[in-house]
Amino acid sequence: MPLSFQDLPVGRDARINELGNASDRLHELGLTPGTIIRLVRVAPFGDPVEIEVRGARLCLRRSEASGIRVSLVE
């Protein structure tokens, strides 16, 4: 089921479908279509979030990743 990055639940693997209007820096850091990502944790005040991507950790703001569409991987 396709989801917006904003609605990604913690701890679930998801595959990136499209990047939308996300900054070029994001795909340069490995967030390319088809990549599996996992939301590891959310900061105490609700933003930013930490994700696991390609075996390393990255933290980004929800607003700056809002264009990314993902689908959950069973």
Next chain:
Amino acid sequence: MSTTIGQKTARIALVGKPNVGKSTLFNALTGSNQKIGNYPGVTVEIAKGSYCVQGRVVECIDVPGLYSLRAMSEDESVALRVLQGGDEPVDLYVIVMDAGSMERCLFLYSQVAELGKPIIVALTMTDVAPNLDLEALAARLGVPVVPVVAHKNEGLKELQDTIERTLESPVVPDIELGFPERVRLAIQRLVEFKQAPNIHTLRLWLLREEEPPRHISDDFRAALTELREDLLGANLSGKVLDSQTRYAWAASVRKQVEPATTSPMQSRTDRIDRILTHRVWGLLIFAALMYLVFQSIYTLATPLMDGIETAMGALSDGVSPLLAGSPLVHDLVIDGVIGGVGGVLVFLPQIMILFFFIAVLEGTGYLARAAFLMDRLLGWCGLNGRAFIPLLSSYACAIPGVMAARVMPDPKARLATILVAPLMSCSARLPVYVLLIGVFIEPKYGTAVAGLTLFIMHLLGLAVAVPVAWILNRGVLKGPRLPFLLEFPRYQWPRWRDVLATMGNKAKTFVTTAGTVILAMTILIWAALYFPQSSSSDAQAAFSRLSTQQQEVTSLETFEAQYQLEQSFLGRFGRAVAPAFEPAGFDWRLTTSLVAAFPAREVVVGAMSVIFGMGEGEDSKELRTALATATRPDGTPLMNLGNALSMMVFFALCCQCLTTVATIQAETKSAKWAWFAFGYMTVLAYLFAIVTYQLFRGVA
């Protein structure tokens, strides 16, 4: 390769993404033999150093961390220009790769490999992935791979030997990244024109649609347009395709060389993060750590600063008799030069202590977590989580605070942080608050209100800073904003050699850049207070005109100091602008104290002592009495709650610190922003002081 007579030399560049241990390796290779290069117009600092092995001097350039060879800011463009040998040609790249984030490192490698120069891979943090197949990695990359543990000096010799061998017989890597056939053929066709320096540039033109420079031939341009359209028709164009292909290659390399197991280091980092980023414990620990940092700057620096002042005092005393023959030279050297040098050196303890903590926090990996915790609170007004450190340290002193904004990679957010940092109420404002609260608030309203007032004065700067940052980001600061992205490095112990190198480099930078400006300005200010010199007989004549009553409370010496201040350039200026400060409740005496405090606000209590006839260094109790009893010409009390508060507000918001202005100029490489900070703060301070006075003047 460049050679000088009798000695072989070479230039190598250390390249890598942030957090791979690149600077640790650089420090290990070059030792203390470093210098920091500054580039006009940008704030990025590029460290250079050298070592000598087997009769060859190897100059190393520490290129700032990069995620890709495409610049998103001015600073990155400069780093890229250095990397590509724009200023001085580079013979060889050492790509520093972190075994714990292989794919991102391989992505960068795949781009550097297209620059057409020999490469060596230095692999760090191999303890994270001990079973890595290094031979397979070297085979896939087509270049030598040397594991290093730089902080233990392991693998350095092998790295230096490999560098020497590669310099003697250079091999340029040729890797197959697996771009779609059409892209491969297109690049092949473009190569034949021999118009681009390397494949990387061709790919930028073809896939990233960057425009080639003007001197490129029309044939090439036509072919490029045609190929771009061809790819677009096949739905193959674009930046995403470029990243996607490279990452697919990187993933295949990683899969081949890295056994698929979870590293114990990652799970340890995860366990620590569960506490350190926890919504309760994480925030508490953060608050405790920041308190520790803040307290240390306050308390540890004080004895050191006192020591520097004592030493400068001893130096003055030692030099003073030697210059007794010429009063002008004597005062210039003692008050201008030695005072100015002391005024620069006195900030070093704070700067070094703060950067000790920053280097430790950054080296352990905690700084990224702190930014993660704080981003939401600071992000909405255009700053970001990393702004916390500079803003907090500005509460001790804005000078290290402004310098600490270097922890922010986004140039726009960094500039906004630098411009609002001096609004934080630094420790030099405290004596003014204490003096005025002690005279006009505490005796009348009690300790509770006095404490509350002190607290409000400390909060005022922050409360003003937030909307100012918001406005700066909306309307004043130009240029795109970089997305807020943080990598979470694994936790590790700080590398003390790197910590010391950071402290040393910061101290050196401060003294050489801001220090020279401060010294020059101090001498100018000295001159404004010294000239025109009043003659002793004039002062005596004026003294004799005083009533006997007045003569009793002041001495001739004190009066001479007061007389000189009043008719110096600065004093005359104070009198001239005094009418403008009337709405804020200041008469010419208070205004002149303010004006005299513009170079450095810590002098204000001393200046008030002189102006109110106390003489410098008098017991502050007498100054308190003088302030409480001073009258206006019509006999009404000079000061009351209204102008005591407006004076404090003025101090809270005004940029009365030359050193801060000089540091902003040094850090932003722009006199414009330095004077902008000075200007907007002065205007704010003036307006807020007027509003405060008008609100409180009626309160009895």
